[in-house]
Amino acid sequence: MTDFREKASFVIRDTDRPDQAHGYSYNRGGISNQKIALLGLFLKAMASENRCVVLPDIVIFDQITFVHKRVPIATAFDVARLRDFAESIGVTILDRDPAGDEGGWEYFHHGDSHIAGTAAAGELDRDGVAARFLRALVPSARTAPDVARLRDIVLDERGITHVVQMRIERDWEFHVRTRVDPEVGFNEDNLHTAESIARKFRATHPDGAAKIYVVCDEAALVDGKDRIRHSLREHFDIEAFWKSDLLPRFQSDDANLLELSLADFEIALAARAFVGTSRSTFSGMAALERFAQTGSVENHSLYNALGPTLAVRRDRGAFRSARLATAGTVADPSCGYELGLILEAAGRLRPAHDRYLARGAFGGPDREEVYLALYRAACLKAALGDEPQAVLDAFARAAGICASRAEALHAAARHARTQGRHEEAYGFAARGLGIGPPAEGRAVEAWIHDWALLDEYAVAASWTGRPADTLRACLQLLTEGKLPAEHRERIVANAKFAIDRIAGL
Secondary structure: OEEOOOOOOOOOOOOOOOOOOEEOOEOOOOHHHHHHHHHHHHHHHHOOOOOEEEOOOEEEEOOOOOOEEEEOHHHHEOHHHHHHHHHHOOOEEOOOOOOOOEOOHHHHHHHHHHHHHHHHOOOOOOOOHHHHHHHHOOEHHHHOHHHHHHHHHHHHHOOOOEEEEOOOEHHHHHHHHHHHHHHHOOOOOOOOOHHHHHHHHHHHOOOOOEEEEEEOOHHHEOOOHHHHHHHHHHHHOEEEEOHHHHHHHOOOOOOOHHHHHHHHHHHHHHOOEEEEOOOOHHHHHHHHHHHHHHOOOOOEEEOOOOOOOOEEOOOOOOOOOHHHHHOOOOOOHHHHHHHHHHHHHOOOHHHHHHHHHHHHHHOOOOHHHHHHHHHHHHHHHHHOOOOHHHHHHHHHHHHHHOOOOOHHHHHHHHHHHHOOOHHHHHHHHHHHHOOOOOOOOOOOOHHHHHHHHHHHHHHHHHHOOOHHHHHHHHHHHHHOOOOOHHHHHHHHHHHHHHHHHHOOO
């Protein structure tokens, strides 16, 4: 990755504050991820005593030349506008170069959680921090001549009305199979080809020839764009254009890599209609920035929602879940599990508990999701200090939904133990040990099957006068090789205590 630095044409205040300013060197994610990480940086500073930040560098990747470049943020965005925003929220930007290695993911997750959490609470509006930040984050590409020329070619000369983000790259397929689908189960349609996206597009817009501007990582396409172009024209009467198709028409010898790498997003913002996937931060930010700028998001559709047609996006770009993104209201009980996860991550435990319960009451054929919703509701009952019997009843209710999952029984055993109800703890743990680890499933907590459930069983057996059971469980924990090292000394002590009890000592 190339690193070049240019002297900035702005002045950022430095102070005598301590060196522990918030910051990271750079983030190698896409530009949308980098924007979210930058939002998280400001949010973290707002919530801390030291309200100082050091701005990171920006990493640019060009899909055509395959070049990565790390550039000062001042070459990518109007930092004077960022400084005004920072001052409006009581944060100081320090005049220092970013230091260290790649980072920013903690800030990314904080920013992402903030956006989803405020939307889940019905508080995502144009006066909020996220919208104000996005209005202040003005890219240099927005007014760049080459980007303006490309925008004119796409929207005016070619008459293209739809920008379509096609996540059909090799790395996306791997990401969906290993990360997304195990989390969402069968509730989304995330693996696509260009043809399957076009099929949904045509089912939604059946009349006449269509022209689309395709946004994707051209270098990582499973199929070449020429084959895709021919297929879409032949089977769907859709003419597809990529940025690289149009570059020779306007690119000068000194065309700026930074501006060109940001061009697709600027065109997506300006287009009459946008089609994407809720699982992409690019699609989410395209909607969220449109909302921040104009107060509304119109003609944004998703192809990863279930069904034969595109689904209308209704969430202003806040959610990764297709069901939440297309729901008419966040109060829809079918979305309760996903909404509960967002609220829980944002620290809103009682509303999260209520959303989980609503999903459990809604029921439906997805018994695993009903189980997970009721399990999380029970966990939050415990965290909120609800009456012990109500907590144990909630765990028992969850366990009764899905006989192949043991997490709720482990949590019930642990809660019963902390309440001194050791016989009940033994019963829950013994019941859980009869359930083998699931071969597949959503949100499987493997550590519970690996050692934690057996550990609870051993402790409960000891408290209820079953030292032989305790000893057998401890020996199994010590010999299977799955016990974390920090627990080994405790398990050894428990085993010795069980031997003493058996010996009558």
